[in-house]
Amino acid sequence: MSGSRRRKSRTSLVVLVLCLVAGGTWTYLSYTDRPAPPPGVNQVSQADAQQQSTLVDQEDLRIMQTRATLSSALARGGPAAAQARVPHISSSANGRTLVLPQRREPYRIADLERLGQEQFQKQSDDSYVLGINLFLGxxxxxxxxxxxxxLVIRMRSEPGAFVSIVGFGASIRINGSAQNPVRITSWDAQARTADTKVSDGRAYLRAVGGELKMSHALVEHLGFWSGPTGGVALTGSDRPTRTAEPVAPAEQASAASDRQRMLLPNGLLVPSRGGDDEIEITDGTGARKVAYRLPEANLVTGVITDTRITGNAYGIFITASDETRIANVSVTGSLVHGVLLHRFARNASVENTTVTGSRGDGFVLSRGTQNVTITGSRAERNTGNGFTISGLPLARGPSASGESLRSFGGSSLISSTARDNGRYGVEIQGGVKPVVQTTEVVGGEMGIVVSKDATDVQISGNRLRGQRSQGIALRDGVLSARVSGNIVRDTQTAIYLRDSKATISANTVQSASLHAVSVLGAADGTAITGNTLGGAGRSALDTARAKGKLALAQNNTAGWQNTAGFWTMVKRIAKPMNLIWFGVILLIVIAALRALRGDGPRVGRRFVSPYEKQMVLEERPAWVLRTAGSETPARRS
Structure with a gap:
């Protein structure tokens, strides 16, 4: 290979390497722009997980068997019903249970002493040890x-055995006072202390339907594995728990209900046709129609106030509830989440409640919750998010249970605080009309993060500082968001928008170190107006990577110091296509320089004709060039 060809090959190789390096750098920046995955919480060994899961199944079976036995006895009537109507002990393969059926007067401590006998006795320190499961019908x-x-109640919780208090459609009231609180804790009699090991199960308190009201209580080290067995649980169902009942013709016109499905005597759950509260079906011969009233769903309700909860698996777990209220509650050291409102929890309020040191998130409003308001609350030093609000639909497509594809929403976080949480201060996933307002967010990887097609989001009047990456981030399909009146300082990028549409107005940015506002990807229709942007970094408004039409107006950038140096400028222009074109131009320049240096056809600095040194063609004899036509007539003859 000639020297000229080697130099051309070497130049092409350099250009190719530059392009690959640029491409790799671009890919890395795109990847690091994504949020970190949620941290693992409550990680356990496979053996412990299997054991706890099995214990949850056994607990569910015990509760169902106890309820079924009680309901069957009452339905049969006679001596069996008479026996079921008085407190009695039910035994099964999954443990012994003191069953408390309905009566006119509530059951109190004295009743438990009398009925529980040695399983509920007062100790020398005036506390009570509960050694048998309680079930309220x-x-x-x-x-x-x-x-x-x-009042101190220690619930037996030791290796191989634990007890629970479960109300099924019942009323449980724990009434303490500021001077005399009610303390409920797990109890390992062998260790003479609360049970802090969850692998073999642990005592818990649960209301299934009905109500749970708790005031001025201390709850310590309850629950394991699942939400219903997580410590203090309010669980219900959005579906009826009893069969439909025949409705007299005179009552059909006035019957009212708010449910849309009902359970027929054959066990089928079907939609209502005859109205909001009834359905008409034909008998076996098709001769007549029968109307059935739709029974109310078994939703739970409750109030928990002035209570301190420490070391539960889930501090408070609520699902399928209506109008529950939590106020002036402190939750500390939960093994999973602090306060979790699960599916179909609606119209709930959380006020002046603090969650600290949970291994998961502080507050969680999961899919299926709606119209939940959190005000004046605080999430601090939790491993995951401070607050998580999800309005995602229960299914994205066809599902075995036929769940609705609609999003949930209407939940809000107002005048609260998220401080020094491991992941985000506030995370909103999907949903309609979520609100974060007048809330303070300190520290964390990011401050307020909105994603997954959330619609009509309002983020206003919040104060954020000290985030490691971004203050307010909207990404992945957020629509019609309004980000206004927020103050963000001491972070890299104050407001970050990616593949989303928002109106960003009247915000104040102080001490940002990368960008004040950064817009990437599809952002058509986004407006950035009337913001005051201060800090020192690459740029105040980073919109070069945005696609679509943006409206930028009346943004004050006088307080921004552009610190973009030489290498920063290089990174801005070092795009893959830019480097490819740079390489092409570089090859042309190199070729020209080689010509000037003497590697091409030149003499000194004077360009000459490329044919100048070619030899002149040799002259041939004249006779060789003659043609046949030039011969004389004499010779031709």
């Missing part, structure tokens, strides 16, 4: 309070 009432002094 539909309509039963349990009141735990002590007017003469503090």
């Amino acid at each position: 539909p309509g039963a009432k349990l009141v735990l309070q002590n007017a003469t002094g503090p």
Whole structure:
């Protein structure tokens, strides 16, 4: 290979390497722009997980068997019903249970002493040790309070055995006072302390339907594995729990209900046709129609106030509820999440509640929740997010249970605080009309993050500082968001928008170190107006990577210092296509320089004709060039 060809090959190789390096750098920047995955929480070994899961299944089976036995006895009537209507002990393969059926008066501490006998006795320190499961049937009432002094109930929870208090369609009331709170804790009699090991199960408190009201209580080290067995749980169902009942013709016109499905005597759950509260079906011969009233769903409700909860698996777990209220509650050291409102929790309020040191998130509003308001609350030093609000639909497409594809929404976070949480301060995933307003977010990887097609989001009047990456981030299909009146400081990028549409107005940015506002990807229709942008970084308004029409107006960037140096400028222009064109131009320049240097056809600095040194053609004899036509007539003859 000639020297000229080697030099051309070497130049092409350099250009190719530059392009690959540029492409790799671009890919890396795009990847690091994505949020970190959620941290693992409550990680356990496979053996412990299997054991706890099995215990949850056994608990569900025990509760269903106890309820079924009670309902069957009451339905049969006679001696069986008479026996079922009085407190009794039910035994099964999954443990012994003290069953408290409905009666006129509520059950109190004195009743538990009498009925539980050695399984509920007062100790020398005036505390009580509960050594048997309690089950309250539909309509039963349990009141735990002590007017003469503090009430302490230690629930047996030791290797191989634990107890629970479960109300099914019942009323559980725990009434303490500021001077005499009610303390409920797990208890390992062998260790003489609360049970802090969850792998073998742990005592818990649960209301299934009905209500749970708790005031001035101390709850410590309850629950394991699942939400219903997580510690303090309010669980219901959005579906009826009893069969439909025949409706007299005179009652059909006035019957009312708010449900749309009903359970027929054959066990089928079908939509209503005859109205909001009834359905008409034909009998076996098709001769007549029968109307059935739709029973109410077994939703739970409750109020928890002035209570301190420590070391539960889930601090408070609520699902399928209506109008629950949590106020003036402190939740500390939960093994999973602090306060979790799960599917079909609606119209709930959380006020002046603090969650600290959970291994998961502080507050969680999961898919299926709607119209939940959190005000004046605080999430601090939790491993995951401070607040998580999800309005995602229960299904994205066809599902075995036929879940709705609609999004949920209407939830809001107002005048609250998220401080020094491991992941984000506030995360909103999907949903319609979520609101984060007048809330303070300190620290964390990011401050307020909105994603997954959330619509009509309002983020206003918040104060954010000290985030490691971004203050307010909207990404992945957010639509019609309004980000206004927020103050963001001491972070890299104050407001970040990616593949989303928003109106960003009247915000104040202080001490940003990368960008004040950064817009990437599809952002057609986004407006950035009237913001005051201060800091020192690459740019105040980073919109070069945005696609679509943006409206930029009246943004004050006088307080921004552009610190983009030489290498920053290089990175801005070092795009793959730019480098390819640069390489092409470089090859042309190199070729020209080689010509000037003497590698081409030149003499000194004077360009000459490329044919100048070619030899002149040799002259041939004249006779050789003669043609046949030039011969004389004599010779031709």
